[in-house]
Amino acid sequence: MAATASTDRAHRLMLVAVDGEFYRQVYADLSYDEVDPARHYDLTGWREGRDPAPWFSTQAYLDAHPDVAATDGNPFAHYLSRGWREGREIAASRLAAGYHALTEQQRAARRPARFSDAELAAARTGFDVRYYLAVNHDVAQSGADPLLHFLVHGWREGRDPSHDFSVADYLTLNPDVAASGVHPFLHYVLQGRAEGRETKVARDFREEALAQLKPFAERLADSRRWARPVELRTAADLIAALASAERRGLHLTFGQDDYSRSVGGSQLCVQRESAQFAAMGRNHLHVYPVNGWPTVRSGPTEAPMGVLLNGQALGAFVPAAIVEALKAARPPGPGSLAIHNMLGHSSRDVADIARAAGLNGGYFWLHDMGGLCAGIHLLRNDIESCGAPPQGSPACGVCVYGPARAAHVAEHRRLFERLDLIVAAPSQVALDAWRAGGDLDACGEVVLPHVRLSSPGEIVDAQPGPLRIAFPGTPTLHKGWPIFRHLAARFAADARYEFLHMASKPMAGALARHVPVTVTADDLLAMRRALLEHEVDVAMIWSLCLETFSFAAYEAASAGAAVLTGPDSGNVAAFAAQGHGLVLPDARTLEAWFESGEILQLARTARGARTYDMTYSSLTAELVEDQS
Structure with missing residues (x-):
C-alpha cells in the first residue's frame, strides 16, 4: 500500500506542478479556456513530447534516463517523486527562451483575468514571503513578486505558500476542492x-522514506540499468x-570509487594516505568498480575496475588483467595493502590481485559497517539504527537489506580467510560495534583516529546575537538532515535562533541560510574556518546511524562549537559526551529544548568555548611507518 500511496502522491504533485500559463502560451493549438494543461499533459501531452514547465524538457529527461523511458510512465511525475x-x-524546455521573451501584452492576449483585490488581500494573510523566498532561490533571484509568482505559477509547480500549508496535501485532504478546479490556496x-x-x-x-524505499532486488536492477559501458584496456x-x-614498492588499495574525483x-x-605514501617514495595503486554496486560480488568476475596509479587514472581493466600486469611488472620494493571498502568487489578478485602484488595481508578499514551487512550504515530500512542483530532474526526479516545480508557477510568471511587482515578502526566505538556484530577472523586490531585535537586555545569571543546552529556537511537522511530542516522551519521566526547549512551546495526547501563550504585534500580546514567565521555556537550532527568517526564533529569542536547529537550516532555521541557537546535522548526532547530555550546554554559565551588544533592521520601510511 505504501508504494501505491507514493505513486498517487507523485501523480498529484505532477498535476499541480504543470505550469498552466507556460503550457497554454507555447502550445497555441490548445484552447486556452477549454483545456486543463495539467490533465492534458498527463493524458497525452508528455507522449506528444510537450513540456510541462519552462524548466523541464520531457524528451531530454527520457533521453538522459533510459530506465525511466523503459517504464512507459510519466517522466515529470518520476522526477518530482524520485528523480530529484x-x-x-x-x-x-527548448520553448523556454521564446516563452520568457514574450511581452506582457503578448501574454495578456491569451491570459485570463488577474486576481481581484479581495483575493490578493486574503492571500496575503496566509502567505509567508520569507518562507517562499527562502525555499525558492530562483524566485528570490528573479526579483518577481513572490505572492503573484505563487498564485500564477508556483502552486502548479508544487511550491507551497508557507511551512504550514501544502498544496498537494490540501487537494488530497479536500477532494471537493480538487474536483472543483479552483485555486487551492x-x-x-x-x-x-x-x-x-x-x-x-x-x-x-521516516514515513516519507519508507514510502520511497526500494527492495534490494530493485536496487541491483537499477545498478545494472545505470551501468555505463566502458572501454576496457589490456594488461599490456x-x-x-x-x-x-x-x-619504489607498491601500496595497493581497494575502494568503492575514484577517490580523486568523489567528495x-x-x-x-x-x-x-596516498599523499603520505608518495612522500615515502612508494607507488600507490587504487582499484575501484567503474560502475557502482550496492553490495559485494562473488567469485572471479569480469566487472570493469578503474585503476589509479599515483593519483593518475589509467582506465578500466578486468581483474584478470590487473593480476597479469602485477605479476609481470610489480615495482620492486616494500609492499602494503589497505581495503577501504568492498562494495563492488569480490573476495576472490581482491585476494588474487593482492597476491599478484606479493601481498598476503594488510589492513581492513572500518569506515562503515559494511563487513556486517549490505546496509553499511546498519539502518533498518534506512531509518532506524539496528545494531546488527543476528542473521536470520525477525529484525532482518523486516529489513530491505535482510535478503542480501547473508551472502554479503559470507563474502567478507571468505575475504578474511583468504588474506591475513588487521582491522583498523578510526574509533573504539567502531571497533566495539564490529566485534559485537560479527565474527570475522581478523589477525589483529588497531584503533587510529582520523583526527586528533590538541593545544586548546584561548576562549572564543562571540558577538551578541541569536544562537547560531549549523548543519555541517551533506544533507542526507542518515546524517539527520530532516530533523535539522524541521527545526529550521519550526523556529524560523524565533529571534533566539539562526540556522545555517554549511555545504558545497544549497538544499531546496530549507529555511537555513546556506554557507558554501567545500573540504578538499588541499583545504582540509575549510569547514573549521567557516564555523569560526560565522561564530557557530552549535553544530547539529544528529546522525541516525552509528558513525565510525565523523570529521564534522571534530571540525566543530576545533572551532569552538558544541556538538549536538542523539544516542544512535556512534562515535559522535561518544565524542560529544567527552565534554565536546550534548547528547539528547530523542528528537522530541531536542525540539522541546529549542522551545523552552534550554538549548541556549550551548552558546559560546555561556560555555566559555575554546578552539583546538587538529592533527590529521595518514591512515595506513602511519601504521606502516610505525612498523618500520
Whole structure:
C-alpha cells in the first residue's frame, strides 16, 4: 500500500506542478479556456513530447534516463517523486527562451483575468514571503513578486505558500476542492480556513522514506540499468604504466570509487594516505568498480575496475588483467595493502590481485559497517539504527537489506580467510560495534583516529546575537538532515535562533541560510574556518546511524562549537559526551529544548568555548611507518 500511496502522491504533485500559463502560451493549438494543461499533459501531452514547465524538457529527461523511458510512465511525475532525490539531471524546455521573451501584452492576449483585490488581500494573510523566498532561490533571484509568482505559477509547480500549508496535501485532504478546479490556496484563505479545513498532513520523515524505499532486488536492477559501458584496456597497458613508475614498492588499495574525483570523508582519507605514501617514495595503486554496486560480488568476475596509479587514472581493466600486469611488472620494493571498502568487489578478485602484488595481508578499514551487512550504515530500512542483530532474526526479516545480508557477510568471511587482515578502526566505538556484530577472523586490531585535537586555545569571543546552529556537511537522511530542516522551519521566526547549512551546495526547501563550504585534500580546514567565521555556537550532527568517526564533529569542536547529537550516532555521541557537546535522548526532547530555550546554554559565551588544533592521520601510511 505504501508504494501505491507514493505513486498517487507523485501523480498529484505532477498535476499541480504543470505550469498552466507556460503550457497554454507555447502550445497555441490548445484552447486556452477549454483545456486543463495539467490533465492534458498527463493524458497525452508528455507522449506528444510537450513540456510541462519552462524548466523541464520531457524528451531530454527520457533521453538522459533510459530506465525511466523503459517504464512507459510519466517522466515529470518520476522526477518530482524520485528523480530529484536521485540527483537526476534535467534540461530546460527548448520553448523556454521564446516563452520568457514574450511581452506582457503578448501574454495578456491569451491570459485570463488577474486576481481581484479581495483575493490578493486574503492571500496575503496566509502567505509567508520569507518562507517562499527562502525555499525558492530562483524566485528570490528573479526579483518577481513572490505572492503573484505563487498564485500564477508556483502552486502548479508544487511550491507551497508557507511551512504550514501544502498544496498537494490540501487537494488530497479536500477532494471537493480538487474536483472543483479552483485555486487551492485561494479556496483556503477565502473559505476553507473559516470551515476549519486541514492544510497539511502530519508526516514524519521516516514515513516519507519508507514510502520511497526500494527492495534490494530493485536496487541491483537499477545498478545494472545505470551501468555505463566502458572501454576496457589490456594488461599490456597497465604493465607499461607500472614499468614507467619512478617510485619504489607498491601500496595497493581497494575502494568503492575514484577517490580523486568523489567528495566524502573516506575519499579524503585515501587521498591523505596516498599523499603520505608518495612522500615515502612508494607507488600507490587504487582499484575501484567503474560502475557502482550496492553490495559485494562473488567469485572471479569480469566487472570493469578503474585503476589509479599515483593519483593518475589509467582506465578500466578486468581483474584478470590487473593480476597479469602485477605479476609481470610489480615495482620492486616494500609492499602494503589497505581495503577501504568492498562494495563492488569480490573476495576472490581482491585476494588474487593482492597476491599478484606479493601481498598476503594488510589492513581492513572500518569506515562503515559494511563487513556486517549490505546496509553499511546498519539502518533498518534506512531509518532506524539496528545494531546488527543476528542473521536470520525477525529484525532482518523486516529489513530491505535482510535478503542480501547473508551472502554479503559470507563474502567478507571468505575475504578474511583468504588474506591475513588487521582491522583498523578510526574509533573504539567502531571497533566495539564490529566485534559485537560479527565474527570475522581478523589477525589483529588497531584503533587510529582520523583526527586528533590538541593545544586548546584561548576562549572564543562571540558577538551578541541569536544562537547560531549549523548543519555541517551533506544533507542526507542518515546524517539527520530532516530533523535539522524541521527545526529550521519550526523556529524560523524565533529571534533566539539562526540556522545555517554549511555545504558545497544549497538544499531546496530549507529555511537555513546556506554557507558554501567545500573540504578538499588541499583545504582540509575549510569547514573549521567557516564555523569560526560565522561564530557557530552549535553544530547539529544528529546522525541516525552509528558513525565510525565523523570529521564534522571534530571540525566543530576545533572551532569552538558544541556538538549536538542523539544516542544512535556512534562515535559522535561518544565524542560529544567527552565534554565536546550534548547528547539528547530523542528528537522530541531536542525540539522541546529549542522551545523552552534550554538549548541556549550551548552558546559560546555561556560555555566559555575554546578552539583546538587538529592533527590529521595518514591512515595506513602511519601504521606502516610505525612498523618500520
